[in-house]
Amino acid sequence: MRFKNDSFPLDAADVGILEALQTDARQTYVSIGRQLGIAHSTVYDRIRRMEQYGIIKKYTAIIDSERVGKWRITAMMTVFTNPKESERVAEKLCEAPQVLEVYSSLSEELQIIAKVVAETQESLHDFIANSVAPLHGVLRIRTSMVTKKFKEIPVSILNDPEG
DSSP: OHHHHHHHOOOHHHHHHHHHHHHHHHHHHHHHHHHTTOOOOHHHHHHHHHHHHHSSSOOOOOOOOOTOOOOOEEEEEEEEEETTTTTHHHHHHOTTTTEEEEEESSSEEEEEEEEEEESSSSHHHHHHIIIISSSSSEEEEEEOOOOOSOOOOOOSSSTOOOO
């Protein structure tokens, strides 16, 4: 089954199932079915179909690193690149375990924005100096350390700005 722009149309039941899973992915099919007023077998079939089509990519646990004693520095790194090399630089950043997210942005110049974590300021500096700065195409790097987190949630059907 192929859809326009590789998208997959979701009906109200699919959206309800996704919302339930994003709230608590450990819920049973029976529990989700009760919430939505549909049979648990329908929930099972819909989930399997959404997994098959790549709508549901994986199930994971969100861990509070501070509660397990893993204090980390979080930084937002803006990497200004040669436009011809930006894709390659972004791909290399994606390979680093310290890098959690990578985006490209086009304002007055092409830039890559990456969310980076490190154990210490020194390890952050070493990563930037030894792994990022030497990449071919990197023109300059601006790093901003996160000092306070106000909101951090994963992308969700629940917080879709278009409803």
